[in-house]
Amino acid sequence: MRSVKKVLAIVGPTASGKTDISVEIARRLNGEIISADSRQVYKGMPVSTSQPSEENLNSVKHHFISELNPDEEFNSGEFGIIGRKIIDDIFSRNKLPVICGGSGLYIRSLIDGFFEEKIESKEIRERLYRELNDRGEDYLYEELRRVDPESSQIIPPRKVRRVIRALEIYYATGKKISELQKNLPEINFKTFQIGLSYQRKILYERINQRVDRMIEEGLLNEVRELMNRGYHYGKNYPVDTVGVKEVMKYFEGEFSFEEMLHLIKQNTRRYAKRQLTWFRKDKRILWLEAGDGENADELAEKVLKHFEEFHL
RNA sequence: GGGUAGGUAGCGAAGCGGUCAAACGCAUCAGACUGUAAAUCUGACGACAAUUGUCUUCGGAGGUUCGAAUCCUUCCCUACCCA
Numbered sequence: 001m002r003s004v005k006k007v008l009a010i011v012g013p014t015a016s017g018k019t020d021i022s023v024e025i026a027r028r029l030n031g032e033i034i035s036a037d038s039r040q041v042y043k044g045m046p047v048s049t050s051q052p053s054e055e056n057l058n059s060v061k062h063h064f065i066s067e068l069n070p071d072e073e074f075n076s077g078e079f080g081i082i083g084r085k086i087i088d089d090i091f092s093r094n095k096l097p098v099i100c101g102g103s104g105l106y107i108r109s110l111i112d113g114f115f116e117e118k119i120e121s122k123e124i125r126e127r128l129y130r131e132l133n134d135r136g137e138d139y140l141y142e143e144l145r146r147v148d149p150e151s152s153q154i155i156p157p158r159k160v161r162r163v164i165r166a167l168e169i170y171y172a173t174g175k176k177i178s179e180l181q182k183n184l185p186e187i188n189f190k191t192f193q194i195g196l197s198y199q200r201k202i203l204y205e206r207i208n209q210r211v212d213r214m215i216e217e218g219l220l221n222e223v224r225e226l227m228n229r230g231y232h233y234g235k236n237y238p239v240d241t242v243g244v245k246e247v248m249k250y251f252e253g254e255f256s257f258e259e260m261l262h263l264i265k266q267n268t269r270r271y272a273k274r275q276l277t278w279f280r281k282d283k284r285i286l287w288l289e290a291g292d293g294e295n296a297d298e299l300a301e302k303v304l305k306h307f308e309e310f311h312l
Numbered sequence: 313g314g315g316u317a318g319g320u321a322g323c324g325a326a327g328c329g330g331u332c333a334a335a336c337g338c339a340u341c342a343g344a345c346u347g348u349a350a351a352u353c354u355g356a357c358g359a360c361a362a363u364u365g366u367c368u369u370c371g372g373a374g375g376u377u378c379g380a381a382u383c384c385u386u387c388c389c390u391a392c393c394c395a
Contacts, residue, residue: 014350039350049350077347105349114346159345159353169347181346200341237348244350266339271350277343 005091005189008307009099011107011279012196013272014050014198015206020296021196022100023056025303029096032061034083036101039241042070042071044229047214047222048243070231070238080109081116087189099191102280107193113185128164128171143167150178180211190309194303195285202291204269206222210266214243223247242267 008031010022026033035041036095039049043066051057051065063086068074088098088112108114132140137160144163145152147170155162166177198206223244233240233248243264250260279285288302 037350038348073348075347076377079347103349105346109346112346118347120347154345156344156353161348161352162345167346177346184346237351240348240351242350268350273341275350278345278349281344 001211006086006307006310007097007099007111007191008303009107009111009191009193009194010196010303011036011099011104011285013203013275013279014102014104014268015203015272016102016196016198016290017206017296017299018102018196019050019052019056020100021300024053024296024300026060026096026098027255028300028304029098030094031096031098032063032090034054034090034097034099034101034110035062035064035084036066036079036083036087036099036103036106038074038076038079038103038106039238039269040101041074041237042066042068044070044226044231045222045239045241045244047217047219048241048247050210068238070226070236072238074238076103076109077114077116077118079106080114082188083110084113084185088163091189096190102275104275104282108282111187111191111193113187115183116178116185117173117180117183119169119172119180121168124171125164125168128167132148132160132164138161140164141168148176148178151176155179191284192307193282193285194306195279195287196290196299197287197289204270207268207272208265211243211261211268214264215261219243220247224251227251242271288301 008025008029010025012018022033025031033052035052037049039045040051041064042049043049044068052062056062062142064079064083087097099107099110128134128140137157140160140163141152141157144155144166148166151166155166157163169175169177169180226239226244229282231239233245239245239248246260246264246267249255250257255263286306288299288306290299
């Protein structure tokens with residue numbers, strides 16, 4: 001008989017200090033970090049996405065950091081599939097997988113699994129976008145209602161992208177997305193999720209400070225470089241990122257430096273709020289009140305204690 | 313001292329006799345979301361009851377009117393201009 005393997009996941013909103021804590025823990029428990037962050041996977045934006053420091057990257061093995069160019073597509077489904085392979089591999093080397101990230105959907109895909117069929121059709125998707133243009137979103141929604149009523153119940157009419165994705169799958173395979181979504185993969189590990197929580201006010205202060213630091217660390221140069229390489233938030237989704245988009249608009253003269261700074265902070269706060277809404281819904285997460293002054297070591301200590309007490 | 317423009321809910325800003333608790337934007341809060349998720353989308357937002365409900369608001373005080381944020385008088389304040 002063998003016990004089910006345990007995986008540790010550290011979640012929380014942006015600027016909650018996940019990165020430092022997870023590195024500390026990985027160090028102590030002989031772990032490797034699986035970054036569950038939809039933007040840190042990309043190269044060329046270490047400052048804007050607050051990637052782990054060079055030092056951290058060197059001291060602990062990280063996965064899904066700086067692996068793709070901003071014109072390469074990636075998504076939560078693929079992340080889950082590849083991530084699970086990596087988790088198996090980490091276990092096979094007798095190490096502990098430590099998931100760390102703020103992209104809720106990615107984490108869900110990784111630890112709970114989405115259907116694994118890879119369905120993507122550029123042509124169909126393009127056709128659907130053309131239809132959207134010509135006939136509007138109501139038309140597409142009607143189409144979905146006809147083709148996959150169950151999904152149309154779940155997907156709000158205004159969420160065009162999801163309507164399109166559902167239709168894309170239907171036309172590419174003849175299968176309904178609502179049916180596919182019932183085929184969840186087997187997950188051979190159990191995840192203990194711990195969330196870092198702060199009083200809203202403190203979190204917002206941390207966010208504001210972090211944005212100021214990003215400027216000092218060369219955010220503007222980073223974005224300039226992205227632009228020089230031809231990336232733009234209008235055509236490369238990975239670059240449609242808080243902190244990048246605003247700087248691009250600043251360079252394009254859309255607003256002043258002050259306005260840009262203000263907007264980055266504001267949008268980051270909003271992002272954090274959405275993350276909290278997402279994570280709050282997952283009742284499996286154990287929340288750890290992080291307070292203000294605590295350092296990564298102390299917090300890591302607490303996380304470890306809880307992790308040890310977590311039994312299946 | 314004179315002139316002009318203003319003072320509206322957390323801020324910005326509409327409204328200029330009834331349909332105004334008062335448009336709209338922002339901030340804030342709450343929520344949805346299984347393959348672009350740092351994205352996309354929804355709702356609440358004077359107070360209280362928390363669905364049709366009640367109460368207190370539109371610088372202050374008076375007044376006109378069946379009825380005022382909207383008209384009149386007066387006072388206070390702000391900005392700019394002339395002294």
